[in-house]
Amino acid sequence: MPKTYDPVGTEARWQQAWESSGAFHPDPAAPGEPFSVVIPPPNVTGSLHMGHAFNSALIDTIVRFQRLRGKNVLCLPGTDHASIAVQTILEKQLKAEDRRKEDLGREAFLERAWAWKAESGGTIVGQLRRLGYSLDWQRERFTLDAGCSAAVIEAFNRLHEQGLIYRGEYLVNWCPASGSAVSDLEVEMKEVDGHLWHFRYPLSDGPAADGRSYLEVATTRPETLLGDTAVAVNPSDPRYADLVGQTLTLPLVGRQIPIVADEHVEAEFGTGCVKVTPAHDPNDFAIGQRHQLPLITVIAKDGTMNAAAGRFAGLDRFEARQAVVAAMEVEGCLVKVEPYRHSVPFSDRGKVPVEPLLSTQWFVQAEPLAARCREALANPSGAEPRFVPERWQKVYRDWLTDIRDWCISRQLWWGHRIPAWFVVSETGGAITDSTPYVVARDESEAMAKAEAQFAGGVHAHPVVLEQDPDVLDTWFSSGLWPFSTLGWPDAQAADLQRWYPTSVLVTGFDIIFFWVARMTMMAGAFTGQMPFRDVYIHGLVRDEQNRKMSKSAGNGIDPLLLIERYGADALRFALVREVAGAGQD
Template sequence: MTTTLPTLAKQYDPKTTEEKWQQYWQEQEVFKAEPNPKKPAYSLVIPPPNVTGSLHMGHAFNTALIDTLVRYHRMCGYDTLCLPGIDHASIAVQTILEKQLKAEGKTRYDIGREKFLERAWQWKQQSGGTIINQLKRLGLSADWSRQRFTLDESLSKAVKTAFVTLYEAGLIYRGNYLVNWCPETQSAVSDLEVESKEVDGHLWHFRYPLSDGSGYLEVATTRPETMLGDTGVAVNPTDERYKHLIGQTVTLPIMEREIPIVADELVDPEFGTGCVKVTPAHDYNDFEMGNRHQLPFINIMNKDGTLNENAGPFAGEERFVARKNVVKRLEETGFLVKIEEYRHTVPYSDRGKVPVEPLLSTQWFVKIDPMAKKALAFLDEQNSPQFIPERWTKVYRDWLVKLKDWCISRQLWWGHQIPAWYVVNLTDGKITDDTPFVVAYSEEEALKTAKQQYGDNIQLSQDPDVLDTWFSSGLWPFSTMGWPEETTDLKTYYPTSTLVTGFDIIFFWVARMTMMAGYFTGQMPFKDVYIHGLVRDENGKKMSKSANNGIDPLILIEKYGADALRYTLIREVAGAGQDISLQYDRTSDQSESVEASRNFANKLWNAARFVMMNLDGKTPQELGNPSLDELELCDRWILSRFNQVVQQTRNYIDHYGLGEAAKGLYEFIWGDFCDWYIELVKSRLFNKELSSSRIVAQQTLAFVLDGILKLLHPFMPHITEEIWQILTQKTDQVLALQTYPEVNDNLIDSQLEDSFLLLFASIRTIRNLRAEAEIKPGVTAPVILQSDNPQERQILTQGQVYIQDLGKVEELTITPQLREDTRKAIAGVVGTIQVLIPLTGLIDIEVLRGKIQKNLSKVEGDITSLENRLNNPNFVNKAPKEVVEATKEALAEAQKQAEILRERLLRLQ
């Protein structure tokens, strides 16, 4: 005797279910990876979100894709590791802390580095877990026991090892070069931290008089204040207008400094006047020209964005105030020619939200070329890593070819402090650009080395700067595994299997990881790079804070559940690398697409509840698998469809077609299983006299439902876990660790599936005709199916029990030709099959025709009225545009209704 199987609640509650399973998975450490040499490894490190972050739709999308792959491979028998972590986000955290200090009337210098870092760690302890907890709400099946933070002791050791190793190999150097400088944060920033914005500005034209008094050259600039630092004017050597002036000088207005006219091929003769001012200390192109022509480098700017003593009368002025004053002075002295409106691109600091300045600064750099060449060799010789879709390979290669040396120092306190110590002579204690330094793993080691080189009368002062966060995150795939130590994790899970990331950081993160990994491990850090697009808003625009068009995924999770959001994001993927658009109503926090996925979850829940209520309290294992020789036609059909879907789903996921896999499962579960198979077997379930047939139906239902839950689990983990637990009563196991369904080729019967497509089309047509004829649901009706194709008639005959059952057919006639006396029947067509329902005795045809004609007359009246409005010039030209469009849509809808009603009348003739 078996116990009664618990049933599902009448309604699915995603909030309660998701919280329950997230807590259970974490408490039981279900996803903790245990290195197993007997299993193939599948590993994936998540792109570490910023410690300051909170969940946005990009995180949700990325996490949904990652977790689907991870859960799938875990169920496929892989030794699976999903390693989570967060990035210390130097600039973001420092900005937050400095704002807090400012509110207290203090600066970081007032409290000192030690106290500042104490506050930073306190802040991290209080706020650092926010985004991790939010990722857990999405159901990310990560090994949380291995969670990493880029400032963890072990990762800091990896960073020091990488820095010292690269320095000793001559690949890290200290030099005075132009960098992107953010006056707001007063730090150098990486290219990734710079956002180019199109702005409306001006192009100012100035006269630079020739020093011999014979005339002047006209130059144009978008940054007039930088002319104070000009040390030359450049023209193209082939430009006939200026060839005779090369080698002469002009006198720089305001500063009264003679500067040379040089010839440089970088100058475009077609742009502006063909003359460009050269400010080597404040422009990247000018920096190169300055080096080529040995021009002086004059820095006119302080690090806070004010002008320094080299700016003459404008010293101390804020850069944009100085801009106005410089233009005013040039106008007053007759050197301003004209001012043009000019739309151009200005680089902004992503964190500081102000325009960056190219600033001459002594910084630490990495020589990129040798590392980039090594990464290129892996790509060209081994196609490693492999990009999906493949088109991103060219983008990645082009980026590696164009890379310049990487500025890795940041003028911040929060982060990995550069492991270099300046050797300070005790007599003066000053540190300059020429002060010698020692690079070492620790201060003790640095002091020992320094004393050997410079004697005992010294002291050390560590470089106050920290490393660019991309330096530490470039080591992420292997530093998180324990590198530089030879750990078990490193041996087992590295290189990782897949990197899932957006196309927007191929250049800044992916390339840095491959260069670092190639150099330090001799391998690429991942086999595949799965590139996904961006989540766009309902208007197709990129979501961003500045545009105020972001959608908070936590709101949608609260309203519809994490499973519904995950499934929507995955299902909407048109293809790897393609952007997706999420429909959303901001006035009510409604999302049609997420609501559709919630409805899908409800459909599955209700179907599972129906199945369990009709299993007589037995689990699938108690029922056993159906015997093949006892299967009825529809049982064989659903098992064939199930195995086709297993094969299709596996193939799609194996090739990163996650969106296609999700759509296929949706169609199978909602259509084949819920709408058709359950309906096909209801009569067997409800008729207990058909004991053997009933048992086979129960076995097949239980088997397919169990398989559906396993197939769907990587996409919608919470609801599938809940249903599976109640269905199987395996309280000591979890669905997440079950075996993913495998294909049974012996059960696939494509011909049978085609036959059922014909049966279903016939049933749908019968149902539609019944509705058109307004035959009441409880009334059975005679049906005639005519086909002159013997094979079609055979299929219809084999499935006649299903046609009669689902079509509510009283008497079914399958015939090669119609009798001549077939009259008063409503008719439809399925391919080459005619479907007729004789109406005599069922309904009063004339009454029905009268009702349809009455409706048609009303609709035709509406059409006339709408056409008259649209033919009225006063309405079309004066009414609001949206009103005119709505009228056009109403007319199109009315015309469609009229067409349908006329067709119904025609069929009733």
């Protein structure tokens, strides 16, 4: 008998015994009330930190208790492919080798990505096992495995058939660093000390009856004035009522732009005049649609000024900002500059300010999906799902209200490739914004659909297809996680029949928007049920500077360091006892 307890050896021995005996591998045909948890899949972006250890300790406490109560318990593990994050890591590795992904080509790049997944995913699985997690490793899933991929393709096709997925040109959040569109939820607002520049725009026909010869506008982004197509005022503002319908001459460009009246303008803010750049601002885009204004894009996808920017073409957007201000001063159009602290949208992954850009992307109509979720919350027999603590239900409901369409396409290589094929034989062999396309479950089905529409007659050429090179937003596949992992779209799958809907979701409050709502929207659309009965919201594990621990921030602590010293049980007990509480950090 050893004189001192050896937690590392003892825990490893018991973990092996449990796995060998199949203790955590339930039979769907076995007796007992079903109880299931599908764990939040960690991203394969390195290794786990104490936040993951906390989440796993909470889940394991719940499922072990339910097993002791005699229930037929499934606790299903898995990992997430994390499109943007993993591709960013791989491109940094290639940059260190003085190479780009284009030098490798798509197939070789994906081989490298799968190798990374094997290494990172292996590390994560090893950590989860050391944590003493009572998971059914025989049912381990990955968001890019064959079953999950089939579910993604089926989901995309069904939504498209229902008219809920469409392709169109819209103003999206563009990240110049990653070269991809990002969703609203991948944008982080940061307070920045900037400036507010005030400019004069002269009236095209000379001074008005009251002697005014210009209107004054203010902006935090002078480089965008090159794309202005109007100046807007409030329709009830008496100062400008007689000028609505007249035109101004845009400085530096010479283009005549109208003065329009729009309720969006706050008469009390600044001068009450707002420059309108529909191609580079979401509010201006809406004004432009209401007044049929042209859209002039002056910033390219790499963050430089394009040919429409005239003499400023080729400059970085921030260099162009200073150049435009200097030119406006020379022209006598700069009135004043004020210090101005304001919120700027940053790409959560690229860590640079996003650029609102017009882009042709794939979208999901989110409102019909959100409506089902709001109806479930209003269920007379009790809200579905039930949030613990209850206050987080309001956060969830608020997100489901006035929801915008979801941009689901990403200009990446790692991820679920969009199951759409462009009929490039109709547009000279190239994909353009006007190239027709078919959505299908595989290429043979796509060819059959395309030939039915584009073969013979006026289409006197062989049908040639090219699959969309873009991939889906990671959250699309993550939204299917509670049921794709159990066998959907096979409605008769034994695991799906036995353990769906799942019993409880345990997660942090920071992804209620990202993940919880995505799952309920997708589940409502494809299964007609909410994917879990309860949602237990816990707080976050933070570092000494009160920052959330995350792999991307590099401030996480590997739980194995503490396990080696104190053992998994001691760490798990400390986390549950000290940190668990009503959604607090």
